[in-house]
Amino acid sequence: MKKLLVLAAALAASALSFGQHASTTDGSGTYQNPDGNVSIRRATVILNENRQLQLTLEGSRRVSLFGTWSRSENGRYEVSVKTAQNNSTPR
Amino acid sequence: MTGQIDVGNGTYVRRINVASAEGNFRWNISFVGTRESTGNPTNPTNPTNPTNPNLPGAPIDVLRFTDAPRGNGDWQYLGSRASLNRVTVDAQRDGRISFEFPGISRFKIVARYSRLRGDTLPVEIYEGFGARDVRGTGVVSLTRDHTKVLRLTLNGTADGQRFNISFIQGRLAINQNVQGSGTAEVGRNNRQRVYAAQVILDQQGLFTIRGTDGSNLHVNGTWTEDRAGVITLSVTDIRGRRVSYGRGTLNLDTRTDQVRSFSLSGTTDGESFFFDFTVR
Structure with a gap:
């Protein structure tokens, strides 16, 4: 059990150290989706070394979205976002 | 999408x-985005996010104090320069430290502090002036118990514009040119309206108050602060007169130390004098 915990901690530490970007930011915006509009007051963005994206939007509702990122240049990441529910990319 | x-x-x-x-x-x-989150961090993984106290790089010396020392300082940004009489410094346990400059700027400067070097606290500035891109460094010298500010310097850029701030804790000292309305009178039938004045209180306990528009009455003396924002003035000299004495009161804004009003009266060369003024 102890070994498993140590392994989990090591993996977590490794994930942190390889993270490309992670932050929580206050601001304003909207998330339009087929269920209606969500006003955003805080966004959490995690872009990891494996080109995975996690986007959490908080405001009138809390929404978690996942996706991928393809390249970064001067702090700008090209991203593709899927919904958490069906894991499909809306077109 | x-x-x-x-x-x-x-x-x-x-x-x-x-x-x-x-x-x-x-x-x-x-x-x-307008700023780094001030709420509880949703995500604990950003090593550079100062809202997270449990990360590598978070301050080893956890501080918690708020101090609003008086003193003297200099504030420069966007080509303007102002003298500082007071700063408010607030250090949070999560590694953030903010600086406010009452009466000078409505914006806070927010920084992240790192490990103390003796009683000196290095800070890295990341927010301020309402600008989007703020970067800078600073040093805050603290008392030995690490709860009071003795001096500070903050330097950096806000959206490419340089800022330089320095401050040394000390006794109240002000040098303000104020506008408003008042009355100056020496002897009888010599009343003049006053529309602007200069008020100087120095750290040695001497004051000068003079009219700069409407009357050039120039009064000197000593001052003491009886209670917050209330200065008692003792007149010892009026320029151009031989013997003068009197008393007065100067009222300051307790938050910003800006002059709000003053009133002086007494005797000069056997005549009475009176000088009052209210800042608009």
Whole structure:
């Protein structure tokens, strides 16, 4: 059990150290989706070394979205976002 | 849906623009970040996020104090320069430290502090002036118990514009040119309206108050602060007169130390004098 915990901690530490970007930011915006509009007051963005994206939007509702990122240049990441529910990319 | 996330220099999200393909407007994310989150961090993984106290790089010396020392200092930004009489410094356990300059700027400067070097606290500035891109460094010298500020310097850029701030804790000292209305009178039938005045209180306990528009009455003496914002004045000299004495009161804004009003009266060369003024 102890070994498993140590392994989990090591993996977590490794994930942190390889993270490309992670932050929580206050601001304003909207998330339009087929269920209606969500006003955003805080966004959490995690872009990891494996080109995975996690986007959490908080405001009138809390929404978690996942996706991928393809390249970064001067702090700008090209991203593709899927919904958490069906894991499909809306077109 | 596809788009861009702009994280600027990496500390927080500047902008998110993501939308579904052309012709389908059902999906869209539009967000403009204004600042690093001040709430509980949703995500604990950002090593550069000062809202997170449990990360590598978080301050080893956890501080918690608020201090609003008086003293003397200099504030320079965007080509303007102002003298500082007071700063408010607030250090949080999560590693953030903020600086306010009452009466000078409505914006806080926010920084992250690192490990103490003796009684000296290095800080890294990341927010201030209402600017989007703020970078700078500073040093705060503290008392031995690490709860009071003795001096500080903050330097950096805000959206490319240089700022330099320095401050040394000390006794109240002010030098203000104020506008408003008042009355100056020496002897009888010599009343003059006053529309502007200069008020100087120095750290040695001497004051000068003089009219700069409407009357040039120039009064000197000594001052003491009896209670917060209330200065008692003792007149010892009026320029151009041989023997003068009298008393007065100067009222300051207790938060900003800005002059609000003053009133002086006494005797000079056997005549009475009176000088009052209220800042507009």
